[in-house]
Amino acid sequence: MPIQPIGRYNKDQTADDPNLALVPNCGIRHIERKDVGMVFYVDIKNEGNEWCAINARMIKCCETIYPNDVECEVNVTRGYNHIQLVGGDMGVLIPNASRNVTLVWPTLYLHDRVGECMIAIGYTTKDNQTGEIRQKVKFDTGVSSRSNVRPVLQGYYDRGEARKCPTVDLDTLDDCRPVNCHIKYHGKRNFFNRRHRRCQPVPVCIADTNKELPDVAYVPASNTCRDLENAVNEVEVRALSRGTAETAWRSEPRPYLSNIYCHHGKTDNSTGFCICHEGWTSKSVDNLEPSTELIHLCNVQMLPWPRLRANRLKIILTVVSFSRKTSQFS
Numbered sequence: 001m002p003i004q005p006i007g008r009y010n011k012d013q014t015a016d017d018p019n020l021a022l023v024p025n026c027g028i029r030h031i032e033r034k035d036v037g038m039v040f041y042v043d044i045k046n047e048g049n050e051w052c053a054i055n056a057r058m059i060k061c062c063e064t065i066y067p068n069d070v071e072c073e074v075n076v077t078r079g080y081n082h083i084q085l086v087g088g089d090m091g092v093l094i095p096n097a098s099r100n101v102t103l104v105w106p107t108l109y110l111h112d113r114v115g116e117c118m119i120a121i122g123y124t125t126k127d128n129q130t131g132e133i134r135q136k137v138k139f140d141t142g143v144s145s146r147s148n149v150r151p152v153l154q155g156y157y158d159r160g161e162a163r164k165c166p167t168v169d170l171d172t173l174d175d176c177r178p179v180n181c182h183i184k185y186h187g188k189r190n191f192f193n194r195r196h197r198r199c200q201p202v203p204v205c206i207a208d209t210n211k212e213l214p215d216v217a218y219v220p221a222s223n224t225c226r227d228l229e230n231a232v233n234e235v236e237v238r239a240l241s242r243g244t245a246e247t248a249w250r251s252e253p254r255p256y257l258s259n260i261y262c263h264h265g266k267t268d269n270s271t272g273f274c275i276c277h278e279g280w281t282s283k284s285v286d287n288l289e290p291s292t293e294l295i296h297l298c299n300v301q302m303l304p305w306p307r308l309r310a311n312r313l314k315i316i317l318t319v320v321s322f323s324r325k326t327s328q329f330s
Contacts, residue, residue, distance in 0.1 A: 026119075028139045029102075031110050033156050038105040038113070040085060042135045044121060046093040052123040053092050056101045058085035059134065063115035065168055070115075071188070082188040085117060093123075109184040111153065112168055114140045143172040169199045177261065180294055191223040265298035274298045 029039040046052060061083040062072040073081040087103040101121055107113075116138040124130050141153060145162040157173055165176040169184070169192065181192050181199035189199035205225035207214040215229045232240075260267065262274035276282065276298035283300050 026135050026137045028137070028141075028152060030152055030154065031141065031156055035110060036106060036108060038107060038110055038139065038141075040103045040105065040117060040119065040137050040139070042101050042119060042121060042137065043098060044093070044101055044133075045098040046095055048125070049095055050125055050127075051092050051094045052125045054090045054099070054101065054121060054123045056087035056090055056103050056119060056121050058087065058103060059118040059120050061085065061105075061115065061117040063113060082186050083115075083117070084186075085119070087119075090121075107184075107186075109179060111141045111143045111156065112172055114142060145172075167197045170197055180261075182293065191220070193223070261294045261296050263296060263299040264301075 025043040026041060029041060031038065042056075044054070058075045060072060060074050061081075062070055063083060064070050071082055073083045075081075075084075083105055085103040085105050087101075090099065090101050093099055103117075103119060105117075116136055118134055118136050120132050120134050122130065122132040141150065143153070143157060143162045145159055145164055149157065149159060161173060163172050163176050165172050169179050169181070170176040171179050178192050178197070179199065182190050185199055188201060190202045191200045192198075193200050200223060202218070202223060203225050205216045205218045207216045213228075215227070217226050217228055218224075219226050260274060262276075264280040265274040265276040267273070268275055274282065274297040279302050280298045281300050281302055282297040
């Protein structure tokens with residue numbers, strides 16, 4: 001058999017050929033703060049007598065979001081996965097040569113991710129003999145303010161920077177602000193539930209294409225599908241006829257915007273809008289439509305008037321002095 005992994009027995013590795021040695025040297029590479037992907041690696045060695053072409057692919061990846069919430073993805077050629085490792089052709093490996101085979105998970109949220117991926121490394125000899133070995137690679141980039149920084153995250157953050165947050169969808173390195181669900185879960189969990197402080201899947205609201213007008217609509221405020229043909233039920237009709245509906249509606253909580261991101265401010269608990277810190281304001285948001293996308297507020301810095309106030313007298317005197325000198329020469 002021409003190709004085999006380096007090292008001793010590893011219970012997480014499987015192969016098509018029972019004579020293959022198993023791989024202990026695998027994992028994820030060191031992560032930097034500005035990286036845009038997590039790199040998985042497996043070391044292999046060609047112990048055969050002829051060269052072989054090698055390729056790497058993802059078979060399956062699972063992320064443990066909570067002990068009772070594990071999301072698994074298999075390799076697909078169409079559509080999008082929550083986790084999709086990018087591999088492919090790894091070139092030719094000559095006899096007795098070793099190589100570090102890598103696959104990349106493109107993601108902007110590299111910390112606080114826990115799970116494992118099954119990776120397949122295939123080979124083809126010059127005689128068109130083929131084979132495949134498989135290796136399970138585990139990853140854990142959890143951030144903690146109490147324990148030491150993991151070796152894979154050395155230099156990624158300081159312990160004093162980390163926060164202990166109630167859920168994994170509150171960023172431990174951003175003062176427990178909500179993550180961008182669209183980006184973190186690649187479209188699989190787009191709705192941020194403010195009550196549970198978790199990213200949740202969005203239901204598929206399918207309307208009847210045979211009807212002239214849509215009969216179903218998605219409601220971003222509640223993350224539900226609304227039946228547009230039966231918007232008011234019988235109980236609500238009775239309440240309207242008795243005049244008790246207005247009293248009931250007055251007791252309902254105010255609509256709360258769940259997708260607001262306060263960059264330099266704090267959230268108003270009653271409305272969900274931002275109260276900006278001094279010196280900050282928000283860029284105007286035109287044609288605002290209900291959506292699960294983040295609305296960025298308190299993200300425009302105003303002119304530093306507080307600094308000018310401290311030196312207001314000095315500035316006025318300078319302007320007056322300059323004006324008097326100008327008038328003398330005119």
